[in-house]
Amino acid sequence: MKELRDRNGLTEREYLASYRSGDYVKPSVAVDMVIFTAMEKDNQNYRKLPEKELKVLLVKRGGHPYLGAWALPGGFAQPTETTEQAAARELKEETGIDGIYLEQLYTFSEPMRDPRTWVMSCSYIALADSSKLNVNPGDDADDAQWFSVEFKENSTRSSNINGVFERVTGYTLVLEGKNETLRAKVSRTVRRSDKGSENSFSIIDSGNLAFDHAMILTCAILRLRGKVEYTDIALNLVPEFFTLTQLQQVYEIILGKKLIKAPFRRKYSYLADPTDKTTKDEGHRPSKLFRRKWM
Amino acid sequence: MKELRDRNGLTEREYLASYRSGDYVKPSVAVDMVIFTAMEKDNQNYRKLPEKELKVLLVKRGGHPYLGAWALPGGFAQPTETTEQAAARELKEETGIDGIYLEQLYTFSEPMRDPRTWVMSCSYIALADSSKLNVNPGDDADDAQWFSVEFKENSTRSSNINGVFERVTGYTLVLEGKNETLRAKVSRTVRRSDKGSENSFSIIDSGNLAFDHAMILTCAILRLRGKVEYTDIALNLVPEFFTLTQLQQVYEIILGKKLIKAPFRRKYSYLADPTDKTTKDEGHRPSKLFRRKWM
């Protein structure tokens, strides 16, 4: 088994010793992160619960290309680590955030997505409860800021001509930072015929987001919306001890709609273990605190 | 806007003109495909419907490394195309298959996954109804063969010590080719603590599958199982005109279990439009033929 020889008469050991990389053009592989958190707005009324908002972390580009535009935090993959490890490392370096949930999103590979050279982006979703965050930007970023996320599906158009079915869905993204509001538009096209199938995003208006990051962000929100209904992913956006109402708020900001309390609890309370702690000092009936149920 | 200058006083145009790539090590990016089809077994009894099997296409490695082992078909991404286009191109070149459903699966980036050098694999799932297939291997493959797929989840073990929750699930893969049976074992580990979350596959026994392809294949089957229940992905494994029983068989081989007819039809017939065609010459009552409903 060890002594198999290839067409040139080489064993595997000999082949590897003589192997030289670098005769082909290779891409750079960037790792970009869509870091979401659920942040509470300031509260005005001592009785009322604070509202939550979905936030995403963007960094201001400090160099070309897209100088001055807002970008997802990220960096380049290195040969000693997986892309996931690279994401964790960059997260730590660029923002100081450590030890949070990471999930690979998609690899974007449009050849012209970076004007410098051939750069693929292996993108990740990162989720953190806002108590873990003390963002201190360093390195490549002039500025890092949490933007609130408003996401809307605003139109769908289907056609079916000559056996080619096409559906185009438009999405609007409104990101509100401290002093700036970014508005991006992205569309998603599904095209099918008996000669294949195609599913692609395209940017209608980047809204001052760098590269194809409006697309990556759209993709991330759609993923989050999809997975929140059938996984425990939402628990990553809630502190260690949380109330079911807080969990419901997280579902609401991800799905972009209000949910009804009783059925929400019936459906999702299986994710949580009751503890004997309760909230207090809230001007209304205290609430039982739960924690993640390990499953 | 056009005349922003960076810290070195360069405009974007000047920066791009002076930009030189190649000062960092870059990975090669392979595109590997898990090509599934639903194939009918030979029929013995003229009255009975043929049974279906899930098959995957593997090619025998004609060179080092893993000479003689079986591998997923694939190739290297090129700078003029997206990875999806690369997948479609390789599919055509290596197997002659054209115009079928492609979906990005995952990017595998374990630094040592290829003994030659740093190679990431951007993997794709391809689905084709068996009527579209006339596989003629070329190029890099001594042989290409359809292997039947049997996939079992065979054990799950959970622990929760010192605030670190861990769940390990074992999977067995049995791939039966013309003269060979490959048996691989893969495990999936989910590990979580307040200091982060990790989700990784590892190969226990590669079963003579090259590289980390046992892992990629496992990942592909899990994806397929997950998506079949809430998308129309199964329609890609059925011919243009199909009976609801054929569609049910596709669900059964993907999920690895029998389904009950009436509830299956209630749940999934919304995917299909009835036509006025029927099957015939089958030794029993003819069946209405359906086609994909465009949605």
Place this chain on the structure above:
DNA sequence: CTAATAGTGTCTTTAAGACATTATGAA
């Protein structure tokens, strides 16, 4: 007491699971 949320009960509607029954065509 009041204003707010917590937590639960219940009625309705919808979907899933499990079978059973009738329909139909080729040999």
Place this chain on the structure above:
DNA sequence: TTCATAATGTCTTAAAGACACTATTAG
């Protein structure tokens, strides 16, 4: 006529949607 599948009906069980009602706290 027979065998095997097609197609649908129905009973049961479980879950989702909608809303109402009671409980409990800080001020």
